[in-house]
Amino acid sequence: FLKAHKIFVRMLHQSAKKHGFTVCVEGNIASGKTTFFEYFKKFSSLVEVHEEPVTEWRNLHGHNILAKMYEDPRRWALTFQSYVQMTMLDMHLKKQKCPIKMVERSIYSAKCFVENLHRNSLVLDLEYIVLSEWFDWILKSHNIKVDLMVYLQTRPDVVLQRIRDRNRAEEQRITLEYVQALHDLHEEWLIKKSKFYIPCQVLVLDANSDLPEMHKIYEERKSEILFGLG
Ligand code: DCP
Helix, strand or coil: CHHHHHHHHHHHHHHHHHHCEEEEEEECCCCCHHHHHHHHCCCCCCEEEECCCHHHHHCECCECHHHHHHHCHHHHHHHHHHHHHHHHHHHHHCCCCCCEEEEECCCCCHHHHHHHHHHCCCCCHHHHHHHHHHHHHHHHHCCCCCCEEEEEECCHHHHHHHHHHHCCHHHCCCCHHHHHHHHHHHHHHHCCCCCCCCCCEEEEEECCCCHHHHHHHHHHHHHHHHHCCC
């Protein structure tokens, strides 16, 4: 098994090295992006992982901007989302050192959150316009390369249960309606393909199962995830 594994890793290495491959991992809140990365971190010579800087969002020069956003979205959603947009751009522009770069979410999925906030009047029309102008300018003026999006598709009731179980202080106010709305936007975007721009092919994985089952799925689908859909 070890020998086969080594050969597999060498093959992946050779192929990905030629091109440099970028994978963005998308999905609802608590869809299992962190677990996904835990699995792929074992290919450390091949894969570099760029996780969302949630720690920074919780402590930005001493301010918990994530908490502020949930406490008073009308006041803080624009501030939070403009900072998220900047941190996403930073992740996209980070120089790639390994053949495969994995990124948690993307500047594209930040749109789902902004859209949801706007639909619920938590960002005003003009705030929405300013964020969108920034977004369009970023895409026009930077080369943001994404080769594959992995969509961890989950049921809203499943993610809500995970949010309750992990019990992050900032996320206590999240309701089923909120994760349902984010779910619907992800589905419109990545499944129906009727909303927002998709920069590449999308691999959809059922991510409702528990951890051991998810690891099995990643093991079975790893060459598609690391190489793309061809
Ligand atoms: N968030 C947000 N707007 C964004 C990105 C994130 O409001 N544009 C919020 C939602 C969560 C927190 O930030 O409360 C972390 O978001 P993620 O869903 O991206 O990360 P998770 O930690 O939930 O990922 P997972 O559990 O899938 O590993």
